Amino acid sequence: MRAVGTVLLLVILATAVAAFARNRRIPAPSLLVLAGVAAAAIPGTPAIRIPPQTIALVVLPPLLYASAEELSPRDLRTVWRPVTVLALGLVLASAAAVGVLAAAVTPLSGAMAFVLGAVLASTDPVAVSALGRRLALPGRVQVLIQAESLFNDATSLVLFKVAIAAAVAGGTVGVGHAAGEFALLAGGGTALGAAVAGLVALIRRRTTDPVLETVIALVTPYAAYVLAESAHTSGVTAVVVAGVVLGTSGHRLTDARIRLQLSAVYAVVVFLLESVVFAIVGLELPTLVRDLPPGTGNWPLQALAVAAALIALRIAWMLPLSAAVRPAEGPASWRAAGVITWAGTRGVMPLAAALSIPLTTHGGTPLPGRELVLVLTTAVVVLTLVVQGLTLSPLVNRSGLALEPEHTAREESTARTALTRAALAHVDLLTTLETHPRPALDRLRHTLTARLDSTPDDPLTPTYRDLRREVIAIQTTELRRLYDTHAISDTTRRRLQHDLDREEAGLGDG
Known part of the structure; x- marks a missing residue:
């Protein structure tokens, strides 16, 4: 019962803090981490120890899936080269740099220093998505930041396995074996994720029950994760690939009513899981510090040094790449490099990896340095979430990269007008063909014309309702055309599709 009560209190605390952060326009992950650290420092607070498999299996799949669904394949194709360089080159360079630094400034052995480097080498998709959700960044910059965090997992996992093998067994792993591991992790995960997405798409095309659709959508990321593991x-x-594939085809698999329900359910799930998991990060740091062995009292300075090294290396790596994603006639590339660098935070996944480090060597003796690796990992995660998280929005505003609200509003207004004109053209065609009653067509034409003038609609009749559904289908096709021809961004497409879904759902079943 005490564990249940602790979990309940954690959910209440995390939800309250996250709601406060949203009202004050403060990044929720940053405030949640600070609240967790503060709560853990209160005398009498129970120690929080979350098994790594709980985070990996329960928390990560739906959060990763939700982030992947937001990723536009069209935009991803424009940044795949820098994403590949970051997901491979920067991860390898970061692991090596942190490993060398940790071996020099900490009491960790060379093998355990490399374990720390492998754990912290990649940015975290959960943290990056949570921090970047409210930023008005240009499409290519936003996609680069998000795609890098989603696709660098395979590289860091291979490095982690290699490092753990060396630390636990005291041996080394050859380059050929490491390359094989990478091919298995990345290639196998991609194939299984695509297979799960294909199977789920077939099932969802034949399902019209909103409850079943919701269950399938919630089970999908867990199925992909468990099968791949x-x-x-x-x-x-596997979860990322499944999310990207299904996110692209989701509008063709279900109707408007189900899409709205799925969106609402996933919004609640993501909010709760993000709130709890970032609070856990803060709660665990004081507990881990208390378990440190003697002689490791300099861990705060060591964590600062590691975090600074990661940021410095990321800046150096980003400068030549940022020119590839800088908007036309936009700010200098060094500004884009600064924003992309500062958005690359560490988060839940490095913490889960660090917690999964074995307790003992193959000889049965305690693995030396494990506690320090856990503390340094958690401290770097807290530093990046708090420092970078709280200063990211001001940095974006000062960089000149942030899109003005007028820009987004103008694009959305232009797209809405295009959709309405496409609908009017279809109504004119129906009038010519005389396939529907003339009064219903005249009324629909009046409604669409009034929409251009922002005046309200009239009450609905069955014939008029059917015509509206037909017109919404035409508008959906026009929206897809605007997106495919790069006339609008993916953000605008999703927002307008959501509005069309709401309008269609509001017609009822009559």
């Missing part, structure tokens, strides 16, 4: 491939990669 059971096959010893990357569960994270």
